[in-house]
Amino acid sequence: MLEKAYGDVVLSKTRAYEWYKAFKDGREVVEDLPRSGRPSKSSNEENIDKIKTMVLENRHLSLREIARGVNMSHESVRGILVDILGMRRINGDDKWMYENEKETTQHSSEFCSEHEPKPKKPRRSRSEK
Numbered sequence: 001m002l003e004k005a006y007g008d009v010v011l012s013k014t015r016a017y018e019w020y021k022a023f024k025d026g027r028e029v030v031e032d033l034p035r036s037g038r039p040s041k042s043s044n045e046e047n048i049d050k051i052k053t054m055v056l057e058n059r060h061l062s063l064r065e066i067a068r069g070v071n072m073s074h075e076s077v078r079g080i081l082v083d084i085l086g087m088r089r090i091n092g093d094d095k096w097m098y099e100n101e102k103e104t105t106q107h108s109s110e111f112c113s114e115h116e117p118k119p120k121k122p123r124r125s126r127s128e129k
Contacts, residue, residue, distance in 0.1 A: 042076035059110035086114045
């Protein structure tokens, strides 16, 4: 009956019984619980502190430059910056760049935490002839 209503997205009978038992035994959340196993090598406090220090000293570093600096993969660094430190890449000049300017969007972008205001870049106007 559930398969008719929900199609392929319905839980199997076995999985439904497992969830029923888990909630009956006192589980209150549906999110994954912490698991045992080998901890991540890259997301330790030492690496998090190194990355945070590098970014706060120079917010214009690229992910690759940071990854080379801490000898980690690009994705591990991105995970620490975004998921753990809550930072994101900001491009402050998307609309105000002239073709002849040497600074590219990549060079002028910065890492900022969620609670920091967006960086301001002065708007340049063309001089009148």
